[in-house]
Amino acid sequence: MKGQSGQPRKTGQKKPVATARKSNRPFFIIVGLLLIAGITALSYMATRPKGNVSLADTTLPPVPNTGHVIGSDSAPVEVVEFADFECPACGSFATLTEPDVRKRLVATGVVRYRFMDYPLSMHRNTWSAHRAAWCAGEQGKFWEMHDALFFNQDRWSGETTSRPMGVISDIARGVGVNMDQFSSCVDSRKFDPQIRANQQEAERRQVASTPTFLIGNKKVASAISYDEFKRHVDEAVAQARPASATKTR
Amino acid sequence: MTRRMLTALIALVGLFLAAYLTLYKLGVIGTLACGTGSCETVQLSKWGTFLGLPVAAWGVGFYALVLTLGLVGMHERWEGSRGLLLAQVIVTGWGVLFSGWLTYLELGVIRAICRYCVASAALTITLFVLSWLEWRSQTIDDEAIADSR
Numbered sequence: 225m226k227g228q229s230g231q232p233r234k235t236g237q238k239k240p241v242a243t244a245r246k247s248n249r250p251f252f253i254i255v256g257l258l259l260i261a262g263i264t265a266l267s268y269m270a271t272r273p274k275g276n277v278s279l280a281d282t283t284l285p286p287v288p289n290t291g292h293v294i295g296s297d298s299a300p301v302e303v304v305e306f307a308d309f310e311c312p313a314c315g316s317f318a319t320l321t322e323p324d325v326r327k328r329l330v331a332t333g334v335v336r337y338r339f340m341d342y343p344l345s346m347h348r349n350t351w352s353a354h355r356a357a358w359c360a361g362e363q364g365k366f367w368e369m370h371d372a373l374f375f376n377q378d379r380w381s382g383e384t385t386s387r388p389m390g391v392i393s394d395i396a397r398g399v400g401v402n403m404d405q406f407s408s409c410v411d412s413r414k415f416d417p418q419i420r421a422n423q424q425e426a427e428r429r430q431v432a433s434t435p436t437f438l439i440g441n442k443k444v445a446s447a448i449s450y451d452e453f454k455r456h457v458d459e460a461v462a463q464a465r466p467a468s469a470t471k472t473r
Numbered sequence: 474m475t476r477r478m479l480t481a482l483i484a485l486v487g488l489f490l491a492a493y494l495t496l497y498k499l500g501v502i503g504t505l506a507c508g509t510g511s512c513e514t515v516q517l518s519k520w521g522t523f524l525g526l527p528v529a530a531w532g533v534g535f536y537a538l539v540l541t542l543g544l545v546g547m548h549e550r551w552e553g554s555r556g557l558l559l560a561q562v563i564v565t566g567w568g569v570l571f572s573g574w575l576t577y578l579e580l581g582v583i584r585a586i587c588r589y590c591v592a593s594a595a596l597t598i599t600l601f602v603l604s605w606l607e608w609r610s611q612t613i614d615d616e617a618i619a620d621s622r
Binding site: 248250251254255258259262265266269270276308311312313314344346347378381383384432433434435436445446447 | 474478481482485486488489492493496500501502503506507508513514517518519520547582583585
């Protein structure tokens with residue numbers, strides 16, 4: 225170990241305690257400042273409003289009656305989800321949260337749920353999945369295919385394979401579609417215009433990430449929890465309730 | 474400022490960087506969504522997790538270990554410990570290899586670059602270089618002491 229002069233110190237030779245303490249002081253001051261700055265920054269970022277909720281653009285016409293819908297026509301609130309089948313956050317929402325949404329909000333007539341395609345360019349296999357979902361939908365199996373595609377996302381995503389159709393066909397077989405009709409439909413790409421139209425609808429509404437939900441007058445981005453989802457739905461229900469009905473209460 | 478002090482400071486910066494990415498991965502900071510940014514692509518890919526934990530959480534452990542080794546090495550009692558220094562070289566060397574593997578995944582497999590991951594890789598390489606220089610310096614000193622006897 226070199227001393228102040230740059231000469232090697234003899235084994236066992238130690239710096240005077242006072243000198244060592246003095247030379248270490250600036251270091252510990254910097255460590256203290258770094259600790260304060262780092263902890264403050266992390267605490268601020270963890271507790272600030274997440275910024276994933278914004279007001280939907282009310283100057284745009286309503287979302288067209290496209291995509292795939294589940295739920296009652298008379299439900300007071302329609303939730304529109306823009307999603308990408310290869311997006312892990314969409315997969316997380318579809319497998320962890322959406323079952324609760326369907327059971328507690330859709331099946332009870334509170335929410336009508338509309339799925340709109342938003343295949344992102346960063347995902348190389350997503351168009352195959354969107355085509356497959358539409359082709360399963362042609363046989364009345366869209367939601368079964370939707371669930372199975374998300375559940376098995378890691379088997380066919382671009383990180384796993386560059387040839388996803390083998391796995392996707394297996395998934396389609398598993399949900400019980402007619403495979404001849406399905407394969408011919410996928411090969412023909414006949415639903416590409418609908419998928420592209422939904423994609424353009426997302427871009428028109430400046431959807432920057434998936435999943436993004438339109439709930440009432442709000443645009444909510446990210447794979448939110450059921451509780452947060454329900455809170456937005458409750459607010460939308462309250463807004464949808466006629467003013468006269470509110471007054472009679 | 475000695476090399477060990479510099480090592481501890483850089484490890485502390487890396488610790489906060491890794492903690493930020495871990496909290497992001499857990500959804501505590503910001504949104505968990507697939508956007509157009511490459512960081513989301515990398516963090517949300519299957520390579521964002523290693524042995525059941527977010528890769529960034531392994532980074533937290535790595536930087537905490539290097540920080541501990543750096544701070545302990547500054548103590549008078551451990552100042553001349555070659556074992557401690559060797560451990561630091563091995564740990565940071567392992568960090569460089571792991572960072573190299575992650576960078577390969579970003580460029581070759583995921584095809585997206587996360588700037589925080591690049592920053593972490595740069596910190597890790599710096600930590601290794603500092604540790605190696607300290608190890609070499611101590612070896613030269615020890616040889617000089619042995620020769621003078």
